[in-house]
Amino acid sequence: MALQARREYPNHGGSLIRRLKDEGLLGPRLNLAHSVWLLPEEIDILGETGTNVVINPLSNAKLKSGIPPILGLQEAGVSLGLGCDNCSCSDAQNIFQAMKLFCLMVAVSNHEPSAAQSSAALSAATTGGAHAIRRDDLGQIKAGSKADLVLIDLTDPSYMPLNSATRQLVYTEGGRGVKTVMIDGKVIIENGRLLSMDEKALIEQIASVIPQFQEDYAEIKARVDGMRPYLDEAHRRIWAEDVGIDRIYHDMQHAAAPRF
Numbered sequence: 539m540a541l542q543a544r545r546e547y548p549n550h551g552g553s554l555i556r557r558l559k560d561e562g563l564l565g566p567r568l569n570l571a572h573s574v575w576l577l578p579e580e581i582d583i584l585g586e587t588g589t590n591v592v593i594n595p596l597s598n599a600k601l602k603s604g605i606p607p608i609l610g611l612q613e614a615g616v617s618l619g620l621g622c623d624n625c626s627c628s629d630a631q632n633i634f635q636a637m638k639l640f641c642l643m644v645a646v647s648n649h650e651p652s653a654a655q656s657s658a659a660l661s662a663a664t665t666g667g668a669h670a671i672r673r674d675d676l677g678q679i680k681a682g683s684k685a686d687l688v689l690i691d692l693t694d695p696s697y698m699p700l701n702s703a704t705r706q707l708v709y710t711e712g713g714r715g716v717k718t719v720m721i722d723g724k725v726i727i728e729n730g731r732l733l734s735m736d737e738k739a740l741i742e743q744i745a746s747v748i749p750q751f752q753e754d755y756a757e758i759k760a761r762v763d764g765m766r767p768y769l770d771e772a773h774r775r776i777w778a779e780d781v782g783i784d785r786i787y788h789d790m791q792h793a794a795a796p797r798f
Contacts (some may be wrong), residue, residue, distance in 0.1 A: 541779050553580055555577075555584065565589060568590065569670045570590070571591075571594060571621070572585070572592050572593070572594055573592075573593070573606055574606045575604060575783060575785055576611075578610065582614065585614030591604050591611055592620065593662065594636075594637040595620075596622055596627070597628045597641060598627070598643075600628060602786065605643045606643065607785065608655075618661075619663075619667040621667075632712070633663050634708070634712055638708055641659050641708060649684055655704045656707075671721065671761045682721075685723035687757055688718075690711070690717070692715075731788065
């Protein structure tokens with residue numbers, strides 16, 4: 539998108555963000571997903587206009603889209619939400635994984651130490667997401683809010699001993715500790731068991747469509763394999779273009795291996 543903007547929006551400084559601003563589309567009612575390839579001045583514009591950003595670190599890493607400028611967005615006062623993208627991009631719709639990777643992306647992309655990010659990640663996953671959809675009655679526990687609650691088993695090894703609920707929830711929880719889930723006051727999961735549908739029947743239904751799915755997948759894979767050389771060449775050409783920023787980590791593959 540950054541390369542496309544450089545080519546298609548010369549009247550807006552090659553910036554999709556400036557184009558959106560000039561069109562009057564930026565503001566608190568707009569959520570931008572991913573937002574990886576942002577120039578510093580574009581980040582400032584998002585902060586000035588109150589535009590929200592929803593980070594999707596799992597898909598960004600898997601698809602090699604790059605590392606979002608989380609610290610820069612925070613410093614500009616941009617409200618951050620947190621998502622998992624879809625199953626083809628991040629495999630698991632696991633917000634705990636997303637919170638941890640949120641923190642790790644900040645750590646790996648900045649030379650200088652930064653403030654602890656676990657609280658920021660938890661806020662992005664709760665109140666940040668609620669703010670993005672303009673629902674102040676979600677994402678927090680307080681009078682007047684929806685009773686959307688997740689109860690965690692503190693006897694799980696991840697919390698023994700319990701030193702920091704926030705840090706341990708973000709860095710060590712993977713979903714195993716989730717015992718009970720309530721949505722608007724209604725218990726949906728109790729003691730790890732889903733109450734809203736027949737799990738056994740669902741599994742049987744899924745098993746019944748797997749053979750046809752595998753046939754379809756094999757056909758699609760064969761078609762994509764034939765396209766791969768062209769896709770790979772397009773990929774190389776895109777990365778060869780200079781868009782003024784670099785949001786991906788590069789290893790030292792051409793450097794001599796260190797000796798210890």
